[in-house]
Amino acid sequence: MKYISKTVGVLSLVSLFTDIASEMLYPILPIYLKSIGYSILFIGILEGITEVVAGYGKGYFGQLSDDTGKRVPFVRLGYALSAIAKPLLSIGQVPFVVLFSRILDRIGKGVRTGARDAILSSEATNKTKARVFGFHRSMDTLGAVLGPSFALVYLYFYPKDYIFLFYLAFLPGIIAIGFTFFLKEKLAQSKQTSLNNQKSNKFISLINYWKTASPNYKKLVVGLLVFAFWNSSDVFLILRSKEAGLNDYQVIGIYIFYNLVYAVFSYPLGVFADKIGLKKMLLCGLGIYAGVYFLMGLVQNPVLILLAFFLYGVYAAATEGISKAWISNVTPSNETATAIGLYAGMQSISAFFASLVAGWLWFLFGAPVTFIVTGVVAVFVILYFLKVKITEETEV
Known part of the structure; x- marks a missing residue:
């Protein structure tokens, strides 16, 4: 832990x-909205709009962070907006208030993501970034274990008392904001990014970054986005679990189990990735992902479904933080927030379309085809990364 x-x-x-x-709210929000009369169509449109908002925000505010040379204000504001929502x-x-709340939450995510990841990158070297991002991802995902667990226990004793749960969720959000005041801006970052202050912050300038980005960044992000375009929402895995005969409590339990595996493996796999190389770890993760989707497409045995969710947690630990660490290694330090923010933004938008494609395949051909096709695409992405050569930036 010395790093x-x-x-x-x-x-x-x-x-x-x-x-x-x-x-705390993620597993019960769709249930709550449906219980008060909102249609599945409204919920789908709501989530689609919020993903697009978060997607563009990650790129735009990531670039703004680079342009101003500031990180901490974006982090603090981003987490504050999400807490207030x-x-x-x-x-x-x-309906308008629900939409406003979800958009405010996603704007908060967009404001903080690029700047936060740039700070994480600046706290590591090229040889230690995977473990730094992995540790952060582990702690982040631990929240995805504790939050639903608390909600599950609370609703067991107070069924359908959703309103008070929304107020309770404000408390850990306030604690998070409090911790941001322990962050200090590095003066070196402002000097390092001073040349970026001349850049335009207009909408089009974010798109222009892609034109000026290094070939290594483009090759890496193209592969990641092809995968993202087919990597649909975890909701489809949950629906498949329901088809296998799991009840509501078992489904929430398996979701918690997945996040627990994700949290436990993120840091050690980050350490291992620093030793064997980020590319090898990412390819291992994609290989596990393909195996999970083939398994989910071919079986409905509850025990094998549990195994699939275990492996899915390992896949997530082997790819999420690793991909950001790799992007930061192929990008100049004064462009880190823009580079990660643009990727994260396009990833969010791709995920939205991925879910549309998955839903379309499921509707026309059924669940097995949906999962098998996605697994095949993951194999092709592995072959792509095996073929292309991506050179990392040399540390100064």
Whole structure:
């Protein structure tokens, strides 16, 4: 743990408490909205709009962070917006307020993501980035274990008392904001990015970054986005679990189990990735992903479904933080927030379309075809990365 600095520790605690707040509500929000009369179509449109908003925000505010040379204000504001959005959901009878709350939450995610990941990158070397990102991801995902677990226990004793849960979710959000005041801006970052202050912050300038980005960044992101375009929402895995005969409590339990595996494996796999190389770890993760989707497409045995979710947690630990660490290694340090933000933004938008494609395949051909086709695409992405050569930036 000697490579985990105080700043990385503080950011990890901020993410932990924020994710506790978010994940307390994630499993029950669709149930709540449906219970008060919202249609599945409205819920789908709502989530689609919020993903697009978060997607563009990650790129735009990531670039703005690079342009201004500031990180901490974006982190603090982003987490604050997400915390404020939680209690607004209690006014669920007003569609506009629900939409506003979800958009505010996603704007918060967009504001903080690029700047936060740039801070994590600056706290590591090229040889330690995977473990730093892995540790942060582990703490973040631990929140996805604690949040739903708390919600599950609370609703067991107070069934359908969703409103008070929205207010309770505000508390860990406030704690997260408090931790952001322990973050200090590095003066070196402002000097390092001073040349970027001349860049335009207009909408089009974010698109222009792709034109000026290094070939290595483009080759890496193209492969990641092809995968993202087919990597649909975890909701489809949950629906497949329901088809296998699991009840509601078992489905929530298996979702918690997946996040627990994700949290436990993120840091050790990050350490291992620093030793064997980020590319090898990412390819291992994609290989596991393909195996999971083939398994989910071919079987409905509850025991094998549990195995699939275990492996899915390992896949997530082997790819999420690793991909960001790799992007930061092929990008100049004064462009880190823009590079990761643009990728994260396009990833969010791709995920939205991935879910549309998966839903279309499921509707026309059934679940097995949906999962098998996605697994095949993952294999092709592996072959792509085996063929292309991506050179990392040399540390100064």
